[in-house]
Amino acid sequence: MIVVKNLSIQSSPSRRIINDVNVNFKKGALHAIVGPNGSGKTTLLRSIAGLIPLSDNSSIRIDDKNLASLNNFERAELISYVESQHIAPFAYTVKDIVLWGRWTKHQGQPTDVDHDAAVQSSKIMGLDNLLDRSFTELSTGERKKTLLAQSLASQSKCYIWDEPLAPLDLKAAADLMGLARVMAAQGSTFLISFHDISLALRLADSITILGGGHVNWHGRTSDPGALERIEITFGVNAHQGGIYFS
Amino acid sequence: MTKQLFGLTILLFLAAVLSLAIGSTGIGVDWEILSTIRAPRVFTAILAGAGTAAAGALSQSLFRNSLATPSIIGTEAGASFALALTTLVAVTNGMQMERSVFVSSTGAILATLASLSLLQLKHGRSLGSINPQDSGLARLLLGGFALNAFLAAGTSLCISILMERGSGGNLHHWLMGSFTARSWDHAAGMGIAYLVCLSAAWILAPGVDVMSLGDDAARALGVDVARSYRFILILISVLIGSAISFGGPLPFLGLVAPHMARLISKQQLRTVLIISSLLGAILAVTADLAARTVRSPVDMDVGLITTMIGAPYFLWLLVRRATA
Numbered sequence: 429m430i431v432v433k434n435l436s437i438q439s440s441p442s443r444r445i446i447n448d449v450n451v452n453f454k455k456g457a458l459h460a461i462v463g464p465n466g467s468g469k470t471t472l473l474r475s476i477a478g479l480i481p482l483s484d485n486s487s488i489r490i491d492d493k494n495l496a497s498l499n500n501f502e503r504a505e506l507i508s509y510v511e512s513q514h515i516a517p518f519a520y521t522v523k524d525i526v527l528w529g530r531w532t533k534h535q536g537q538p539t540d541v542d543h544d545a546a547v548q549s550s551k552i553m554g555l556d557n558l559l560d561r562s563f564t565e566l567s568t569g570e571r572k573k574t575l576l577a578q579s580l581a582s583q584s585k586c587y588i589w590d591e592p593l594a595p596l597d598l599k600a601a602a603d604l605m606g607l608a609r610v611m612a613a614q615g616s617t618f619l620i621s622f623h624d625i626s627l628a629l630r631l632a633d634s635i636t637i638l639g640g641g642h643v644n645w646h647g648r649t650s651d652p653g654a655l656e657r658i659e660i661t662f663g664v665n666a667h668q669g670g671i672y673f674s
Numbered sequence: 675m676t677k678q679l680f681g682l683t684i685l686l687f688l689a690a691v692l693s694l695a696i697g698s699t700g701i702g703v704d705w706e707i708l709s710t711i712r713a714p715r716v717f718t719a720i721l722a723g724a725g726t727a728a729a730g731a732l733s734q735s736l737f738r739n740s741l742a743t744p745s746i747i748g749t750e751a752g753a754s755f756a757l758a759l760t761t762l763v764a765v766t767n768g769m770q771m772e773r774s775v776f777v778s779s780t781g782a783i784l785a786t787l788a789s790l791s792l793l794q795l796k797h798g799r800s801l802g803s804i805n806p807q808d809s810g811l812a813r814l815l816l817g818g819f820a821l822n823a824f825l826a827a828g829t830s831l832c833i834s835i836l837m838e839r840g841s842g843g844n845l846h847h848w849l850m851g852s853f854t855a856r857s858w859d860h861a862a863g864m865g866i867a868y869l870v871c872l873s874a875a876w877i878l879a880p881g882v883d884v885m886s887l888g889d890d891a892a893r894a895l896g897v898d899v900a901r902s903y904r905f906i907l908i909l910i911s912v913l914i915g916s917a918i919s920f921g922g923p924l925p926f927l928g929l930v931a932p933h934m935a936r937l938i939s940k941q942q943l944r945t946v947l948i949i950s951s952l953l954g955a956i957l958a959v960t961a962d963l964a965a966r967t968v969r970s971p972v973d974m975d976v977g978l979i980t981t982m983i984g985a986p987y988f989l990w991l992l993v994r995r996a997t998a
Contacts, residue, residue, distance in 0.1 A: 474890070477894055478894075479890050479893060479894060500893065500896050500897070500898050501896050503896070504894060504895055504896030505896070507894070508894070509890075509891075509894035511888070511890060511891055511894075514887060514888065514891065515738065515886075515887065515888050516886075516887075517738040517739060517740065517886055518735075518738075518740070518886050518936065518941045519936075519941050520883070520886065520941045520942075521941075524883070524941070524942070525887070528883075528884045528887070528895055529895065531884060531895045531896045531897060532895075532896040535880065535881075536879070536880025536881065536883075537880075578895075582895075
């Protein structure tokens with residue numbers, strides 16, 4: 429269970445990106461985060477990933493552990509985070525990068541277990557033929573698959589993925605979400621931000637709708653209230669311009 | 675990596691033998707000259723070259739840019755200014771001034787800390803940056819640029835005052851990079867600094883590899899990014915401070931050697947550190963040999979030779995990047 433209490437994040441004294449967010453995410457489920465551009469999706473995910481210092485009255489608890497009291501290692505053991513954007517200044521191989529997903533376990537000295545986990549997660553992401561290829565030579569979609577394979581190799585309890593599907597082809601996206609559903613059923617927790625509202629409604633167990641740094645709505649995707657709140661938050665109706673939410 | 679390691683070691687051996695055999699007056703081996711003048715000079719050049727190149731490899735990894743050098747955050751300028759200032763103070767007070775590795779390293783560290791304060795790393799503030807794109811590196815580099823210019827001006831001022839008093843020539847010569855009149859003490863000092871820094875860098879290197887994905891990504895994977903920044907910047911400062919104290923600055927060597935290393939070897943920082951060190955040592959010994967022989971019997975400054983090689987290489991890299 430992830431419990432977010434009184435979360436407020438300011439980028440400057442006059443601008444709050446996240447404003448008094450209180451929300452719970454159940455363990456062993458796939459949670460979708462949606463919202464218009466600039467609504468605070470990435471900031472919320474980075475906060476839960478422990479990458480932004482919290483103010484004194486904000487708190488985030490994951491599986492009853494206070495995030496602020498965890499050190500770097502403990503946090504990375506618990507949570508795996510994949511950014512929406514990435515940089516690649518040097519030509520490390522795909523396998524190097526996937527192995528980094530298990531950094532807390534090997535700290536630069538990977539064992540056979542680490543190698544096996546890296547190969548396994550690379551296979552899942554369809555990268556088994558690219559393991560020795562340079563990351564810088566890959567397409568955007570292949571790079572994203574590499575970073576997702578890195579995340580899967582971590583074998584964490586909680587996966588936070590910011591816009592993972594955007595650069596993926598249809599099959600890769602379907603396979604990934606299928607896998608996430610299976611892993612969620614086995615007890616893993618997924619927090620995933622989506623641009624595609626239809627996919628979010630279809631694939632996730634719960635949906636959190638952000639608008640202007642607030643949680644506009646949070647509940648089960650099957651709840652009819654979700655669709656109504658999406659229409660209000662995004663300022664469109666469910667059938668506008670050929671966009672269908674269902 | 676084994677092939678490259680073997681090839682570069684042979685090349686370094688050949689360059690060192692040539693450099694030992696050839697003096698400013700031609701080829702010849704006199705044991706006295708060899709053991710007291712040429713050998714310490716060659717070993718100091720090897721170790722200063724290796725240290726400068728290792729500092730370059732660390733800078734490029736830390737700043738995630740294969741065109742970065744230790745000079746971009748004012749490290750070299752800080753070490754040179756510290757040496758110039760202490761020499762001026764010593765001469766003014768009628769004292770003999772031995773160029774101390776402590777002074778130059780302190781200068782390098784202070785300059786680096788001044789740059790670091792721009793990053794506010796000591797509070798770990800930048801690491802919790804709200805904007806994931808703002809790692810503070812741009813601020814560090816811009817601050818380093820201004821600091822470099824300020825310290826270079828300070829060094830020039832010290833040299834001009836010393837020149838007016840008729841004693842600035844030696845310092846000027848030193849700060850252009852020179853291995854003239856180096857003793858075994860210089861070689862040993864540089865050797866100790868290099869080995870200590872390389873050992874520490876060896877321990878931190880795998881974490882710095884992970885940091886290539888960005889500060890946020892590395893922190894999310896469990897790397898102590900703030901600690902890596904602090905320690906690596908101190909190692910860069912000590913390596914550059916030592917190289918400048920024992921041999922003088924070797925411009926562009928910290929750029930060229932690690933960049934070439936990344937072209938011919940694996941990308942892991944540990945490998946890059948070893949290959950860069952070998953390339954840096956070869957370049958420094960060859961540059962020193964050229965400095966002694968091109969205008970023989972006059973000794974040229976080694977820094978001039980490394981600049982003549984390094985500046986065109988840098989321009990070539992820029993053009994290649996622009997056209998890639």
